[in-house]
Amino acid sequence: MIYEDVIKPFLSEKRFKHCLNVARAAEKLAKQYGADPEKAKVAGVLHDITKEWTVQQHLKFAEEFGIELTEFEFSSEKLFHAMTGSAYARHILEINDDDILNAIRYHTTGRAGMSLLEKVVFIADFISDDRDYKGVDEIRKWAYRGLDKVMMEGLAYTVKDLSKSNKPIHPNTFGAYNEIALKRVKGEKVVKASELCSKVCEILENKKAIEVNYSCVKDVSVLADYFIYATGTSNTHVKSLAEEVELKLKEKGIYLDRREADKYGTWILLDYADVIVHIFTEDARKLYNLEELWDKVRSEPK
Numbered sequence: 001m002i003y004e005d006v007i008k009p010f011l012s013e014k015r016f017k018h019c020l021n022v023a024r025a026a027e028k029l030a031k032q033y034g035a036d037p038e039k040a041k042v043a044g045v046l047h048d049i050t051k052e053w054t055v056q057q058h059l060k061f062a063e064e065f066g067i068e069l070t071e072f073e074f075s076s077e078k079l080f081h082a083m084t085g086s087a088y089a090r091h092i093l094e095i096n097d098d099d100i101l102n103a104i105r106y107h108t109t110g111r112a113g114m115s116l117l118e119k120v121v122f123i124a125d126f127i128s129d130d131r132d133y134k135g136v137d138e139i140r141k142w143a144y145r146g147l148d149k150v151m152m153e154g155l156a157y158t159v160k161d162l163s164k165s166n167k168p169i170h171p172n173t174f175g176a177y178n179e180i181a182l183k184r185v186k187g188e189k190v191v192k193a194s195e196l197c198s199k200v201c202e203i204l205e206n207k208k209a210i211e212v213n214y215s216c217v218k219d220v221s222v223l224a225d226y227f228i229y230a231t232g233t234s235n236t237h238v239k240s241l242a243e244e245v246e247l248k249l250k251e252k253g254i255y256l257d258r259r260e261a262d263k264y265g266t267w268i269l270l271d272y273a274d275v276i277v278h279i280f281t282e283d284a285r286k287l288y289n290l291e292e293l294w295d296k297v298r299s300e301p302k
């Protein structure tokens with residue numbers, strides 16, 4: 001089914017273009033974060049399918065298909081389209097994929113426990129090319145630097161925007177916000193250096209880094225507890241290894257303190273306070289020879 005053709009009769013030209021833009025952004029974000037790009041595109045195209053219905057149309061449809069509205073939802077017309085849109089996709093368009101249906105269902109409020117696809121569509125709706133609200137550039141900037149980070153930005157924007165005009169805020173929005181905020185606090189304060197070290201090594205190995213190794217330097221250095229070393233097969237591989245570590249840790253709410261790189265792209269340093277990650281090309285690893293240096297320091301009598 002060509003969903004672009006399906007939505008066209010439902011929408012004004014402006015809204016139709018918005019949906020295509022959201023689909024495009026969702027597809028791109030999905031590719032970046034490892035969600036299914038096809039599903040992201042479908043959810044993006046359909047997310048506002050019932051947005052231009054009248055209140056009566058929404059309520060009639062909700063009654064017909066047994067959509068239960070909470071008291072909060074019943075009082076907020078802006079939320080109707082997310083619920084009826086998802087139900088329309090399920091019952092009329094016969095889409096059975098729960099992830100797509102939930103991505104439509106929660107694209108306005110978010111919720112705790114959002115899937116990757118739900119987050120992708122939520123953010124795509126925030127940053128689509130047609131959006132021009134104040135602050136959109138800031139959110140666009142974050143969109144490709146970590147999904148949880150940009151979710152926080154988007155949810156915080158929603159909370160601020162609604163509270164500014166004394167509008168109620170859906171509990172699901174707080175649920176989504178708090179979940180990420182708590183994960184972040186926990187990530188920063190609870191993850192032990194040894195656990196973080198193991199996690200980073202695992203991420204690097206999964207991304208085919210060569211000779212992943214670490215030195216425990218907590219007794220001999222104030223710089224960190226652990227230094228991790230890994231080799232990439234090329235400058236591009238070095239870069240993608242560093243990006244993977246940053247991304248995977250951000251998803252866990254662990255944020256980078258400092259990033260450094262040499263001008264040739266042969267060495268990248270990621271500083272996570274207690275754990276410092278060095279990713280090199282093969283030649284650069286030999287040249288800097290940090291492992292040997294720190295092994296020597298460790299073996300010196302104190």
Ligand SMILES: [Fe+2]
Pocket residue numbers: 047048051081107108
């Ligand atoms: Fe919407």
Ligand SMILES: [Fe+2]
Pocket residue numbers: 018022047048125
């Ligand atoms: Fe939208």
